[in-house]
Amino acid sequence: MYAFDYQRPASRDAAQALLSAGGKLLAGGQTLLPSMRLRLAAPEQLVDLAGVAELAGIHRAGEQLVIGAMTRHHQVAESETVRQAIPVLAQLAGGIGDRQVRARGTIGGSVANNDPAADYPAALLGLGAQVQTDRRQIAADDFFQGMFATALEEDELITAIHFSPVQRAAYVKFRQPASLFALIGVFVAQTAAGVRVAVTGGGNGVFRHSAMEQALSADFSPAAIAGIATDEELMSSDLHGSSAYRAHLVGVMAQRAVAQALG
Incomplete structure (x- = not known):
């Protein structure tokens, strides 16, 4: 010091x-x-x-x-x-x-x-x-x-x-074992203003996943976003996980978050 x-x-x-x-x-x-x-x-x-x-x-x-x-x-x-x-x-x-x-x-x-x-x-x-x-x-x-x-x-x-109030929401993250930070974390919320999906741990900072938001607005279910891919170029790559791995995790964590929000 x-x-x-x-x-x-x-x-x-x-x-x-x-x-x-x-x-x-x-x-x-x-x-x-x-x-x-x-x-x-x-x-x-x-x-x-x-x-x-x-x-x-x-x-x-x-x-x-x-x-x-x-x-x-x-x-x-x-x-x-x-x-x-x-x-x-x-x-x-x-x-x-x-x-x-x-x-x-x-x-x-x-x-x-x-x-x-x-x-x-x-x-x-x-x-x-x-x-x-x-x-x-x-x-x-x-x-x-x-x-x-x-x-x-x-x-x-x-x-x-x-x-502000929320109708239902969930947050699911895949932890980096050493730091306990999110290797990927996805927050899904259904509010009076619509559905919001926020992703952390993936790249240059937290961001909203508009494609998933649109799909969930029409059908709030894990199946609605099962086929939605995340652009690998938005993801970071390091010794803990490649950009492709992180992009895959976004989909997995998002589906789990929706299922959790549905209770």
């Missing part, structure tokens, strides 16, 4: 002031701290958001489920409010990493980092969620912009995530 300035503000205003002055936000540290140990990141000032109580918590606002950015994964997984409103979200959070990761990682940190194999981006895109920041709301469709890239400005702070 190397020398850096550590700040732990107690209010959102104080955190935003430090962020505007060039500080690097620490929302859980599950990616940032390992990157610093490997000298892949070298911020001069860390702004730890753990002391900002107003950024954490789970509540209902009318029909919407609102989860504060600093809410830990295990809190989402164990929340009765989440389980009653959107059960699949609690299930997804309970399958992130291991117990240590779930105890420290936050939904806001995961969303802001936008790792191409992370679970939460698939949930936001699959559920058509809204990302609330200190200055605006950003639809998930506009928020995720590719590998580790989002619509956030340099000094913009995520404060909460807003989820």
Whole structure:
């Protein structure tokens, strides 16, 4: 490690002031701290958001489920409010990493980092969620912009995530055994606005599978998407799996997710 300035503000205003002055936000540290140990990141000032109580918590606002950015994964997984409103979200959070990761990682940190194999981006895109920041709301469709890239400005702070009601939904992932990230994860949701299918782990970031969405809108069943192929060129290829293998997994995981959503 190397020398850096550590700040732990107690209010959102104080955190935003430090962020505007060039500080690097620490929302859980599950990616940032390992990157610093490997000298892949070298911020001069860390702004730890753990002391900002107003950024954490789970509540209902009318029909919407609102989860504060600093809410830990295990809190989402164990929340009765989440389980009653959107059960699949609690299930997804309970399958992130291991117990240590779930105890420290936050939904806001995961969303802001936008790792191409992370679970939460698939949930936001699959559920058509809204990302609330200190200055605006950003639809998930506009928020995720590719590998580790989002619509956030340099000094913009995520404060909460807003989820609308869902009729039925499921998330199924094929885990990479060492990291527990999704080698491929597919989130399928049927909402009042239509069917949404989000894929993570496959390539340059989370994306919607329009062909599967169209097929499921006409017939919400595993059979409806059994013959739909995924373009291999959209998939990444590494020592864990080829692009062809990942493309095949998308179809398998999607069919399992639909079957699970049907109960």
